[in-house]
Amino acid sequence: GIQVEQSPPDLILQEGANSTLRCNFSDSVNNLQWFHQNPWGQLINLFYIPSGTKQNGRLSATTVATERYSLLYISSSQTTDSGVYFCAVNGAAGNKLTFGGGTRVLVKP
Amino acid sequence: GAGVSQTPSNKVTEKGKYVELRCDPISGHTALYWYRQSLGQGPEFLIYFQGTGAADDSGLPNDRFFAVRPEGSVSTLKIQRTERGDSAVYLCASSRSGVNGELFFGEGSRLTVL
Numbered sequence: 001g002i003q004v005e006q007s008p009p010d011l012i013l014q015e016g017a018n019s020t021l022r023c024n025f026s027d028s029v030n031n032l033q034w035f036h037q038n039p040w041g042q043l044i045n046l047f048y049i050p051s052g053t054k055q056n057g058r059l060s061a062t063t064v065a066t067e068r069y070s071l072l073y074i075s076s077s078q079t080t081d082s083g084v085y086f087c088a089v090n091g092a093a094g095n096k097l098t099f100g101g102g103t104r105v106l107v108k109p
Numbered sequence: 110g111a112g113v114s115q116t117p118s119n120k121v122t123e124k125g126k127y128v129e130l131r132c133d134p135i136s137g138h139t140a141l142y143w144y145r146q147s148l149g150q151g152p153e154f155l156i157y158f159q160g161t162g163a164a165d166d167s168g169l170p171n172d173r174f175f176a177v178r179p180e181g182s183v184s185t186l187k188i189q190r191t192e193r194g195d196s197a198v199y200l201c202a203s204s205r206s207g208v209n210g211e212l213f214f215g216e217g218s219r220l221t222v223l
Contacts, residue, residue, distance in 0.1 A: 042214075100151060
């Protein structure tokens with residue numbers, strides 16, 4: 001099946017800093033989503049982005065499908081951005097989302 | 110409701126007991142998924158329903174696990190003869206248009222097997 005690798009595994013930021021999270025995948029995809037898992041375990045939808053670029057407030061994401069990667073940008077980070085960020089993809093021949101291992105983000109005040 | 114609803118939110122049981130976990134998807138969503146998440150890991154796929162039928166159950170770990178969706182809406186994940194290794198958060202998700210549409214997750218059911 002499709003492989004999904006996220007980097008870095010852990011990230012510590014000072015409040016106000018910017019950061020980039022990366023998601024590499026091993027095959028072409030029909031679906032790619034970014035999620036934020038909050039401290040209570042809820043998976044919050046950030047972006048549905050199988051290709052192209054989207055922005056939502058301080059967050060933006062870019063997927064370059066031909067090169068098999070996606071980037072999530074966090075600007076002017078806040079303590080509420082802490083948590084685990086997951087990338088999940090569905091391969092072209094697949095019928096399920098496969099999750100990466102996540103990036104654990106801690107934003108310090 | 111507005112989102113995916115899962116009950117119970119927490120379940121503690123003893124080894125060997127039977128457990129049912131319920132998922133109520135977003136209204137109008139035909140696709141429903143069950144995932145399992147262990148501590149410190151990403152969610153892992155268990156089973157996918159399109160309507161009433163299980164389109165893919167390749168993620169179910171063994172025959173102690175079973176899921177149904179008899180009317181194409183609410184789904185129940187059933188675990189027989191629970192083992193301590195079954196302890197995890199069980200997540201349900203739904204999508205309007207199948208796996209290539211956007212998936213929305215519930216808050217999960219945390220299962221602890223003593």
